[in-house]
Amino acid sequence: EDILNQVRQEHELTDISFKTWLLPLRVHAVMNNTVVIVVPLENAALSYINNKYSLPLKVAIAEITGFEYEIEFILEKNIEKSEPKSHIVPTINQNIEKANLNPRYTFDTFVVGGNNSFAHAASLAVAESPGEVYNPLFLYGGVGLGKTHLMHSIAHFVLNQKPETKVLYVTSEFFTNELIEAIRNGNNTAMSKFREKYRSIDVLLIDDVQFIIGKESTQEEFFHTFNDLHGAKKQIILSSDKPPKDMETLEARLRSRFEWGLIADISSPDYETRMAILRKKEELDGYNIDDEVIKYIANNIKSNIRELEGALNKLIACAKLEKKEINLDLAEKALQDIISPDAPKEITPQLIISTVAEHYNISSTDLSSTKRNAEIVLPRQVAMYLCREMTSTPLKAIGGYLGKKDHTTVIHGADKISNEIKTNEALSNVIDIIKKKINPN
Ligand code: ADP
Ligand code: MG
Numbered sequence: 001e002d003i004l005n006q007v008r009q010e011h012e013l014t015d016i017s018f019k020t021w022l023l024p025l026r027v028h029a030v031m032n033n034t035v036v037i038v039v040p041l042e043n044a045a046l047s048y049i050n051n052k053y054s055l056p057l058k059v060a061i062a063e064i065t066g067f068e069y070e071i072e073f074i075l076e077k078n079i080e081k082s083e084p085k086s087h088i089v090p091t092i093n094q095n096i097e098k099a100n101l102n103p104r105y106t107f108d109t110f111v112v113g114g115n116n117s118f119a120h121a122a123s124l125a126v127a128e129s130p131g132e133v134y135n136p137l138f139l140y141g142g143v144g145l146g147k148t149h150l151m152h153s154i155a156h157f158v159l160n161q162k163p164e165t166k167v168l169y170v171t172s173e174f175f176t177n178e179l180i181e182a183i184r185n186g187n188n189t190a191m192s193k194f195r196e197k198y199r200s201i202d203v204l205l206i207d208d209v210q211f212i213i214g215k216e217s218t219q220e221e222f223f224h225t226f227n228d229l230h231g232a233k234k235q236i237i238l239s240s241d242k243p244p245k246d247m248e249t250l251e252a253r254l255r256s257r258f259e260w261g262l263i264a265d266i267s268s269p270d271y272e273t274r275m276a277i278l279r280k281k282e283e284l285d286g287y288n289i290d291d292e293v294i295k296y297i298a299n300n301i302k303s304n305i306r307e308l309e310g311a312l313n314k315l316i317a318c319a320k321l322e323k324k325e326i327n328l329d330l331a332e333k334a335l336q337d338i339i340s341p342d343a344p345k346e347i348t349p350q351l352i353i354s355t356v357a358e359h360y361n362i363s364s365t366d367l368s369s370t371k372r373n374a375e376i377v378l379p380r381q382v383a384m385y386l387c388r389e390m391t392s393t394p395l396k397a398i399g400g401y402l403g404k405k406d407h408t409t410v411i412h413g414a415d416k417i418s419n420e421i422k423t424n425e426a427l428s429n430v431i432d433i434i435k436k437k438i439n440p441n
Contacts (some may be wrong), residue, residue: 006060007053021049028079033163035061035069040076048075050182067160095159099167104284105152111280113273116146119264123150123237125359127157130165130203131237134262136226139239141266144306150266151205154237155163158203168198169205172212179221194221199228203235209258210240213250226257274298274308281309287316293331300339311338347439349387349401355438356383370403382431384410385417390438 004022007013013022028036037057039046054071062068080369107127112120119139126137137154139147155167170178182194198204204225212218229236243265244250244258269277273296282289293315301308317333319326357364367380380402387398388410395407404410421428 002064003057003060006064007056010060013057014062020054021045023050028074030069033067033069034154036072036074038076038079039073043044043075046073046075059375078338095163095167098157099155100169101152101155101159103156105149106156107153109280109284110146110149110153111273111276113269113276115273116150116266117267119146119150119266122262122264123154124157126237127154128161131233133273134239135230135233136236136238136258136261138244138258138261138263139237139266140243140263142239142241142268142304144304145266145268146268146305151207151237151239155205158235163200166200167203167205168201171207172209173302175206175222176212176215176218179218183217195225198225199232201229201234203237204229205357207239208241209238210247211241213247213254219251219254222252223251223257226254230257230260234416268303269305269308271298274302274305277305278312281312285316289326289328290328292328293326296331296334297327297339300335307338311335314338347390349383349391349393349398352386352390352438353383353401356386356434359434359437368401368403381413381417382434384413385431386438388414390435 004018004025008018008021024040026038026040028038030036039049041049050073054073058069058071061071066076107120107124110116110120119141120132122137122141125133126135139150141147151169155169158165158167164392179194182190185191206212212222226236238258240247243263244255247255250258275294278294278298282294289312297308297311297315315326315331315334318324319330322330324330353367354364357367358390360375362376362379366373366376367383369376382400383402387393387401388395391398393401395410399405399407399410402410417427421431
């Protein structure tokens with residue numbers, strides 16, 4: 001119905017044409033990437049429809065399903081009544097299953113933020129023209145930051161564009177185990193089957209390749225697979241917890257292969273991105289949670305998106321079990337073992353600088369610069385003082401953070417503040433407040 005209406009609107013069909021030509025059409029089957037449409041009319045009608053509507057239908061089907069299909073028309077009288085009907089969804093799902101993909105990990109559900117925008121752009125470019133732009137694409141970053149999600153997104157995208165593409169996602173553990181199995185069987189057939197399988201792939205995604213390294217036989221076989229695929233312009237996408245240059249037991253020749261294409265990192269999400277991810281997840285799961293609760297989670301869980309999602313899941317589960325509404329009280333209670341407010345935050349010069357800057361409403365960059373405007377000089381001395389009092393950072397390093405080349409300026413600035421607060425109560429108060437902001441406990 002949607003597809004037909006789309007054609008009707010797009011081509012401004014009259015009621016009469018619509019009812020005569022389009023309304024009677026039915027999808028008979030979807031096979032491979034072809035939609036078979038039944039025309040319950042005469043031969044002449046079939047050729048008219050074929051000439052006039054096959055392109056508009058093709059376009060509308062692509063727009064509505066997100067997949068490009070070929071179209072084939074058949075006459076009603078030519079179909080066997082007993083032929084099984086299938087519809088669009090299963091065909092797609094089969095591909096996704098074959099490629100080992102999680103249906104939720106798509107570009108649509110991936111939130112782009114400062115921490116991952118480069119990796120995201122690179123992934124999208126590769127997904128749009130596999131084998132043609134960056135090969136291999138090497139994604140790296142810490143645990144739970146979205147590497148696997150991005151890899152699956154690429155695979156989904158490729159399959160949506162061209163369902164016949166051979167896409168395979170494997171963990172490197174799986175790859176290794178399969179290889180070891182083939183080697184253990186000790187015969188050539190097992191080995192050549194293994195090779196055949198991997199070398200027939202158009203887009204190969206291997207997750208967490210850090211596990212391949214250190215195993216000589218897998219590196220060897222992986223090297224050959226890589227060369228074959230790369231030579232045939234097949235796309236390779238790899239992920240790891242660190243960049244190739246830091247993978248110590250990686251053979252030099254593999255390292256250089258990994259560095260052939262593009263290396264993109266994903267880092268920890270900032271506050272805005274954490275908020276956006278929580279909002280997205282909430283939306284996908286069909287909840288509507290108070291802003292203060294979302295902010296509470298985003299404020300307290302910082303390093304890892306998996307934990308961020310885990311916290312939200314736990315809260316939702318708690319609310320269901322206890323039949324309570326989701327609010328800040330419940331969040332604090334449900335998440336107390338994940339978020340421990342007592343855990344001391346590490347006090348670093350960076351933390352001090354950003355807190356001081358925020359307090360005086362100036363930018364951290366100005367505070368760390370060599371600028372000497374009146375409105376920056378005092379806050380900078382405060383920062384020097386606090387860095388000296390609250391951290392064990394060497395004075396020279398403190399100077400480095402605050403745009404000063406030597407430690408004498410730091411001593412001078414810090415001394416000035418410590419003398420001044422003996423008599424200046426207002427400043428002493430300010431210092432206390434900033435100290436509490438830095439260290440609430
Ligand atoms: P990694 O492979 O880097 O360890 P995953 O890809 O498994 O991390 O991500 C962990 C979880 O966080 C997954 O559920 C994933 O969907 C989610 N996630 C990670 N990054 C994002 C993002 N940018 N937007 C939405 N969800 C994300
Ligand atoms: Mg992963």
